[in-house]
Amino acid sequence: MSHGERADRFTADRARAAWHDAALWHVRERRDAAARSVPEWEALRDLAADIKARTLANLAGHLEAFERNATSRGAVVHWAADASAHNRIVLELLRARGATRVVKSKSMLTEECGLNPFLERHGLEIVDTDLGERIVQLRDEPPSHIVLPAIHLRKEEVGELFHAHLGTEAGLADPTLLTAAARVHLREKFLHAEAGITGVNFAIAETGGLVICTNEGNADLGTALPPLHIACMGIEKVVPSLADLAVFVRLLARSATGQPITAYTSHFHGPRPGGELHIVIVDNGRSDLLGRAEHARALACIRCGACLNTCPVYRRSGGHSYEAVIPGPIGSILAPVRDPERHRSLPYACTMCGSCTNVCPVKIDLHDQLLRLRTEIVTAGHLPGRRRASRLASLLLRSPALYAATGRVARRLGRLLPGLAKRIAAPWTSSRGLPDLPKKTFREQISSSEKDLSHR
C-alpha cells in the first residue's frame, strides 16, 4: 500500500484531518515566534550544521572519546551492530539484576529496534512514561509523531482508552483530568520500577556525559528512583563538547514546540550514587547512511519534529500514513534509504515546497534529498510504471507532430475530464472544480492570430 492509499484512511475523517492540520500549523507558528526571539537564529543554524558535519567527519574518534570518558565516570558502554544485538543487551542487563518492572522514557531508537514487544515476549513489563507514548502503547499502535506521539487522537478517544485501562469515569474527556489520572497511574509505575530505560538527546565526547530533554520530567523520575539506568543511543547522537551542546540546546525546544528550552534538560555523568548506568551505542544501519554521500547529512537530525509540523503533506495525512518509525520529511528519507522497495512511495509524499529545509535547525537538505531519492527509486526499478510514463512523455515531447496530435485528442477528451477527475482523484475534486477548457488549443490560437496579422 502506498502513502497515498494509507492517507485516505486518515482523511476519511475530515474533521479529524482538519484539526490535525491546524494543530500542527499552530506548533509551527510557535516555532516561528521562538526563532524570531533569537536575533542570531540563522547563525545558530549554520553553527549547528557545521558542528554536525565536523562531528560526522570524525565520528569513530568522537565515539571512542565518549566511551573512554563515560567509562572513567563509572558508566558501562555497550555496542550493538543492529537492533537484535541492542535488544539482547538490554534484556541481559535486566535479567542479570532480576528486573521485571521497567519504565521507559521517550526514545525513537527503541521504537526502531522493537524493544517493547521484544521485552514483553520475554515476560517483562515495560511501561512508556511519556504521556503521549503511554497513550499509544495502551492503544497498541506506534507513535504518529516523534515529539507529539498521540497527536492523531482526539481527547474523547483518550477518554475512552483511559476508561478502559485506568478506570476513569466513562465520557470523561477533559485533558487536565485525564492527565491527572495518568499521573497517578504512572507515579505508581515509577515508584515500583526496578529499572529505567531512556533515550539520549546528546552524548558529549569530551566529558562522557549524556543529556536528556523532557517536559514531563519522566526521564528524571525513571532514572532517579530505580537503581539501574539503561540509556540507548544511535551513533549519531554524539557532539564534541559542552560548548557545542549549548548550540543544540538553544535550537531543539524552540524548533520542536516553540518553547525556549524543555522544562528539564538533564545531564548524566556517571551513574547515580549506589546505582548503575549502562549506555548502549547502536548502529543499526546508520553507518550505511553515513557512507551514502547524497544522504549522509540526514544523520545530523536532532529529532525536533519541525519538518513534520511544517509539512503540508504530513499535516494533512497523519503520521501513520508513512508506516515508518519516523514519519514526515526526515522519515521519508531515512526509511527509503534503508529499504527503497518497501518505502518507495514516501519520497512522493512531498510537494517540493521546501518548507522542511527552511525550518530544519541543522540545515539538512531535506527536499533536495527527497527529489534525489525519487530518481534513485525509479532508476533502481522500484516504480516500473513511472519509468514507462517517463519514456512515453519523452517520446511525445521529441516529436512535434505527435505532440500536436495528442493535444487535439486531449481537448476532445477534455469534456470528459471533470467526471474522470472526480473518479480518479476524488478528495481533490470534492471541493475543487476544473476550469473550462478554451475552445482552441494554444497552437490553434497562435496560428489564427498570425493569419489575422498577415491580413492587415
Next chain:
Amino acid sequence: MSDRDIVLSRIRAATRPVSSRDTPSAASWLTFDDPAARFAEVLESVGGRAVAVAPAALTTGVEQLVRDVGADRVWFDVAQGGIEPPAVVAELQLYVARGGIAVAENAAVWVVPQTIRHREALLLAEHVALAVERRTIVHNMHEAYASIDAATAGFGFFISGPSKTADIEQALVIGAHGPRSLTVFVVT
C-alpha cells in the same frame, strides 16, 4: 569481531573528510539590558513564577508560599536550620532547594542535587521552589555552559518552569509527572 569493532570499522569505512568550511563566528549572542527582568518574564511564560526577595526576607517568602499552596509536608533545605525531609519523599507537598546559576533567555535554573533524595524530592514534590542569586543570572546558554561544571556534577539539570505536557489535543497541562508549580526566589 566484537560489535564494537564491527561498528567502529563500518563507521571508519563510511567516513569522508569534511570539505573545509569556515566555522561560523560565534561572536555575538543574545543579551538583555535587564537579565533578571527577562528571566522573570520568560519564567511566567513557561508557567513558573519569579519572586524577588532580599536575603533576609527569603524565609518569610517561603513561609508565605507554604501558606499559598496549603502545604504541611515541607522540606526546606535552603537556609540554616532548614526543615528535615519527611520519611517518604513521595508525599512531599513542597520542596525548597537552592539553585545554581539562572539563564535569562529561557528561565532555566541549573540545579545539582546533593544526594539522590534531593533529586527525588525535586521531581516528586507537588510544588517546588528554588532560590537563586540575582547576580548569577547569565544571558544565554553559551554563558551558562561556560560558567557551570556539568561534568563533575555527576547529575545536574536545567529546570525551566514546572513539569508539563500537551500530549492530549495539544492542551497544556501543568504538572505532568513532576511538580505542579515552580517558584523561583530571586535573591537580591
